[in-house]
Amino acid sequence: MVDYGIEYWGKDDFIIEDGQVKVNYKSKPALINIVKQVREEGYRGPLLVRFPHLMKKQVEKIFTSFENSIKEYHYKGKFKAVFPIKVNHYPNFILPLMENTTHRCYGLEAGSKSELIIAMAYTNDNAPITVNGFKDKEMISLGFIAAKMGHDITLTIEGLNELETIIEVAKTLGKPYPKIGLRIRLHSTGIGIWAKSGGINSKFGLTASELVEAISLLRKNDLLNKFTMIHFHIGSQISDISPLKKALREAGNIYAELRKMGAKNLNNVNIGGGLAVEYAQHENQQNRNYTLAEFSGDVVFTLKEIAKNKKEPEPNIFIESGRYVSASHAVLIAPVLELFSQDYDEKSLHLKDKNPPLVEELVDLYNTINERYAIEYLHDSLEHMESLLTLFDLGYIDLQDRSNTEVLVHLIIKKVIKTLKHKNHSDIIRIQEQVQERYLLNCSFFQSLPDYWGLEQKFPVIPLDRLNRRPTRSASLWDITCDSDGEVAFDKNAPLFLHDIDINQEEYFVGFFLVGAYQEVLGMRHNLFTHPTEFSVVFDEEEGGYKIENLLESQTILDVLEDLDYDTKEIERSLKQRLEDSKEISEDAKKEVLGQLYIMLSENGYLRTVFKNGGEKS
Ligand SMILES: *Cc1c(COP(=O)(O)O)cnc(C)c1O
Numbered sequence: 132m133v134d135y136g137i138e139y140w141g142k143d144d145f146i147i148e149d150g151q152v153k154v155n156y157k158s159k160p161a162l163i164n165i166v167k168q169v170r171e172e173g174y175r176g177p178l179l180v181r182f183p184h185l186m187k188k189q190v191e192k193i194f195t196s197f198e199n200s201i202k203e204y205h206y207k208g209k210f211k212a213v214f215p216i217k218v219n220h221y222p223n224f225i226l227p228l229m230e231n232t233t234h235r236c237y238g239l240e241a242g243s244k245s246e247l248i249i250a251m252a253y254t255n256d257n258a259p260i261t262v263n264g265f266k267d268k269e270m271i272s273l274g275f276i277a278a279k280m281g282h283d284i285t286l287t288i289e290g291l292n293e294l295e296t297i298i299e300v301a302k303t304l305g306k307p308y309p310k311i312g313l314r315i316r317l318h319s320t321g322i323g324i325w326a327k328s329g330g331i332n333s334k335f336g337l338t339a340s341e342l343v344e345a346i347s348l349l350r351k352n353d354l355l356n357k358f359t360m361i362h363f364h365i366g367s368q369i370s371d372i373s374p375l376k377k378a379l380r381e382a383g384n385i386y387a388e389l390r391k392m393g394a395k396n397l398n399n400v401n402i403g404g405g406l407a408v409e410y411a412q413h414e415n416q417q418n419r420n421y422t423l424a425e426f427s428g429d430v431v432f433t434l435k436e437i438a439k440n441k442k443e444p445e446p447n448i449f450i451e452s453g454r455y456v457s458a459s460h461a462v463l464i465a466p467v468l469e470l471f472s473q474d475y476d477e478k479s480l481h482l483k484d485k486n487p488p489l490v491e492e493l494v495d496l497y498n499t500i501n502e503r504y505a506i507e508y509l510h511d512s513l514e515h516m517e518s519l520l521t522l523f524d525l526g527y528i529d530l531q532d533r534s535n536t537e538v539l540v541h542l543i544i545k546k547v548i549k550t551l552k553h554k555n556h557s558d559i560i561r562i563q564e565q566v567q568e569r570y571l572l573n574c575s576f577f578q579s580l581p582d583y584w585g586l587e588q589k590f591p592v593i594p595l596d597r598l599n600r601r602p603t604r605s606a607s608l609w610d611i612t613c614d615s616d617g618e619v620a621f622d623k624n625a626p627l628f629l630h631d632i633d634i635n636q637e638e639y640f641v642g643f644f645l646v647g648a649y650q651e652v653l654g655m656r657h658n659l660f661t662h663p664t665e666f667s668v669v670f671d672e673e674e675g676g677y678k679i680e681n682l683l684e685s686q687t688i689l690d691v692l693e694d695l696d697y698d699t700k701e702i703e704r705s706l707k708q709r710l711e712d713s714k715e716i717s718e719d720a721k722k723e724v725l726g727q728l729y730i731m732l733s734e735n736g737y738l739r740t741v742f743k744n745g746g747e748k749s
Pocket of ligand 1: 215217218263364366367368403404405406451452453454455
């Protein structure tokens, strides 16, 4: 697996060339060079790199695919889309997304008051806003204000009480009214780990009898002409297209029936989100069984059939894809701080004049490893280690013997791997689980990959360079939180190999891809590690070169504490006072320590380590 499955997850967004991961756009810069450029400015710790051209690319793909399907089936409805803000609500995502899609009918979806404010401020002119989720009177009034500003806004009703509030607000605020949508409760459900948004027991939507009731309420209050959309959302990351088709048939028929009941302005079917992203890094582990073209074709075809059978006009199609639009735009880059076994070198071996016989055997194995018997020797040494550890527990060997055992076994593992490097890789694969290397990464999985922790969602991982060298170490990844869940464990069904490097001499960076959807917004400050330093790589469309923009440094320790509502002035005062009261150090030293403290408080909390030769790293 030297290409790390880039053809599956990278599509043609990223490529491997000259042993480096490169952005497959314009001047095709290597990620490692972008990283080095930013680090030269003194930024340390993990980096989140955004690529606005990939936001645009995904939106274009969706529009092109639906436009092609519409043409193919001579479909009469139009295609429109919105981005659900909850998937990535950061300004460095939302603003470039809107700037890059002005030529499309592409707006925003809001699910809370704060999101609605973002949508009202940043949705492009003539692009739609849809509002889902539970709403109170204030939020509904906000929707009316948006309509008065000239926004094309649809409030999607999740329950009859919301409709009653709309009727009430309409009386006080008057025209223009926002458009009204109804979220329908389907009996079809999605599948996969996120499939909780559909089905008869789902949290959202109106049942058939509530829909009938809603129509009569709308008619009675002279609002039926504002009812223009039905909406459903069967859950995120739809892996199989058949539940979607089933949901579409159900929704299409509801659309036609509601029109027959007199909802003559109902002309939009909003199919929600759920378009899946391919995260797989290995053959035969793909996350979805359909292409975008198949998806759009099925949607258009199904709605066309229903409209024809029921003799109703073909509705406009709305989509609210979040994951598919945003996942690929962001890459998390983590510097490797340490290889767990790196300290096990020959210098740490302190053999005695007389060693326990099994230790002597380990020495012998180490000195005589050859290609032919390498695996056998490795197994022998692992067995010897087990025996020696038991001897230690029983009190027969001392700590020095135990240390020599650990060092020797690590040396043997490394030598075996080196010996087999040019041979059949499957030999190494056979022993991979027993001899993993642990790579300590300067990042927090809780902050930057929360779905890995919460849902075991895998993200593609790849080192940024050395890709023309075969990686030999089966790897598990550790983050710097003090939590044993902060680990991406080695998985023999989806093995990860990394390079054997001397981290005291060389830098090594690992990239996690497709982290632009949900990860940033769900990330948590476990151990008070905050969001990484982030920036956008913006390409010059004519010249092809790129610029670093929107650089936002990771929060300082003081800022993090202030966000938690600590009184940071008091913290500073208290630290100073305690230092002044201390009798342990001289007055001069106190000043120096205080200076150091202040510098630390103004830096971010990620680790700053140095090369053994003194140069700064990580
Ligand atoms: C979350 C959500 C979406 C986005 O789903 P994706 O799987 O990210 O495309 C769309 N619509 C609604 C109503 C949602 O709640």
